[in-house]
Amino acid sequence: MDVSEMPRKLSQWATEDPKRFVDLYSLLCNVVWLRVAHQAVNTNQGRETAGIDGKTMSHFNGDVEGNLQRLSEALRAKTFEPMPVKRVYIPKPNSEKKRPLGIPILLDRIVQEALRMILEPIWEADFSRHSYGFRPNRSTYDAITYLHKSLIGTSGAIYQWVIEGDIASYFDTIPHRRLMKAVKKRVADRNTRDLLWKFLRAGVMHQDTLEETLTGTPQGGIVSPLLANIYLHELDRCMESKYLNLTESQRLYRRKKGLGNALYVRYADDFVVLWNGTKAEAHAIKQEIGEFLRTMGLTLSEEKTKVIHTTEGFDFLGYRIIRQPYR
Numbered sequence: 250m251d252v253s254e255m256p257r258k259l260s261q262w263a264t265e266d267p268k269r270f271v272d273l274y275s276l277l278c279n280v281v282w283l284r285v286a287h288q289a290v291n292t293n294q295g296r297e298t299a300g301i302d303g304k305t306m307s308h309f310n311g312d313v314e315g316n317l318q319r320l321s322e323a324l325r326a327k328t329f330e331p332m333p334v335k336r337v338y339i340p341k342p343n344s345e346k347k348r349p350l351g352i353p354i355l356l357d358r359i360v361q362e363a364l365r366m367i368l369e370p371i372w373e374a375d376f377s378r379h380s381y382g383f384r385p386n387r388s389t390y391d392a393i394t395y396l397h398k399s400l401i402g403t404s405g406a407i408y409q410w411v412i413e414g415d416i417a418s419y420f421d422t423i424p425h426r427r428l429m430k431a432v433k434k435r436v437a438d439r440n441t442r443d444l445l446w447k448f449l450r451a452g453v454m455h456q457d458t459l460e461e462t463l464t465g466t467p468q469g470g471i472v473s474p475l476l477a478n479i480y481l482h483e484l485d486r487c488m489e490s491k492y493l494n495l496t497e498s499q500r501l502y503r504r505k506k507g508l509g510n511a512l513y514v515r516y517a518d519d520f521v522v523l524w525n526g527t528k529a530e531a532h533a534i535k536q537e538i539g540e541f542l543r544t545m546g547l548t549l550s551e552e553k554t555k556v557i558h559t560t561e562g563f564d565f566l567g568y569r570i571i572r573q574p575y576r
Contacts, residue, residue: 252285256370263374263435273367274440277360278324283317286363290355290471300354301335301454309355320356327440331357333452333459334468351453351468361448361471364441369475371435376478377485379493382517383474389566392516399512399523400559400572408512408523408572410531411563415553416542419518420477421465424546425449428466428480448472477517480545487541488513488522492534514565521565531556 255276262270276282287309290296296306309316323329332354338347353361369385376384381392400408428449429442436442448467453460466473492511495503500510509526511534522538524531535556539549557563562571 252281255282256366259367260370260374263371269433269435269437270371271437273436273438274324274444276367277363277441277444278321280317280321282366283321283359283363286359286366287313287317289362289366290358293358295352296355298352299335300352300357301332302354304355306355320359324360324444327443329356329360329444331360331448331451331467333454334470336453336455336460336468349468351470353467353469353471357448357451358471360444361467364445365472365475367441368436368472372475372479372482375435376482377489377515379488379513380478380482380485380515382515382519383478389516389568392514392566393568393570396512396514396521396523396565396570400570408525409559410524410526410528411557411559412522412524412531412535412538413553413555413557413563413565414515414520414522414535414538415550416518417548417550419481419547420473422547423465423477423480425464427546428476431479431483432476445472445476474517481515481518483545484520484538484541485513485515516566519566521563523559528556528558 259270291306291310299305320329334351334353337350337352339350340346341348373385381387381389381395425446429446432442432445448470449465450462451467452462453468462468466476488511493513495510503510504525509524509530512523514521522531522534524534535549535554539554542549555563559570559572562569564570
């Protein structure tokens with residue numbers, strides 16, 4: 250089995266055929282595939298951080314091949330069961346507050362990495378070019394660079410208004426059944442979906458107290474950012490269909506008619522919309538996005554989602570962005 254070729258093949262198949270994949274689970278169970286997943290987790294900085302079972306990478310590496318074989322057999326027999334995520338609280342930078350951190354057990358990290366290796370190439374064939382967060386060969390710098398270049402568009406089109414978007418507690422509130430419906434559009438393989446469902450429902454352990462996880466993606470989970478992007482892909486598609494998939498001539502025609510145009514960047518659950526129409530139209534778009542998110546079971550944070558003039562400046566991904574007016 251040539252593992253190095255599989256991501257490319259999965260991406261190629263996903264690009265060529267919009268149909269759903271029917272046999273991914275056998276690849277997940279393959280010892281060679283699991284070995285590559287183990288290598289990725291083994292190079293992670295937190296490899297010696299234990300989950301609720303107290304085991305670190307050192308324990309696993311004491312018998313790597315034996316442990317990988319047993320993990321493969323458990324997956325094939327469908328006896329593998331994810332364990333609850335250990336919750337700890339760490340200080341927030343420059344704040345007295347603390348934020349929750351999830352630590353899955355080592356075996357769960359390896360299986361989640363194996364799942365990510367399979368699912369990511371498939372959805373990369375679908376994902377929007379306007380989505381930058383937690384994707385290969387994309388970064389916060391790329392998102393900021395795009396915004397910087399876009400603040401003054403071609404033909405001197407100036408974007409006066411920005412909608413700073415923030416989804417309230419996004420990673421904790423993603424509806425599980427709706428998320429699985431989104432996954433099902435590409436993954437017909439029931440065994441793979443069942444395993445993802447088990448991870449979603451594994452629960453959280455905090456100070457010997459088990460808490461159910463009825464919404465949200467696995468805390469600290471390797472596959473969580475991908476699942477979060479899969480769910481918000483619907484928002485990207487909505488923005489593309491209404492505002493983004495326009496030619497330059499179509500944009501110019503709208504401006505001649507007194508209509509505005511939009512640019513959009515999303516990084517995980519943070520997004521901005523640039524608008525060169527009126528402030529009232531920008532507020533209407535904000536309301537429209539909020540209503541669309543409600544249909545997905547999500548809530549736009551009224552406190553953090555603002556409409557601001559670009560010369561006032563706005564914050565995005567740790568950067569302060571301001572369009573300097575011409576003098």
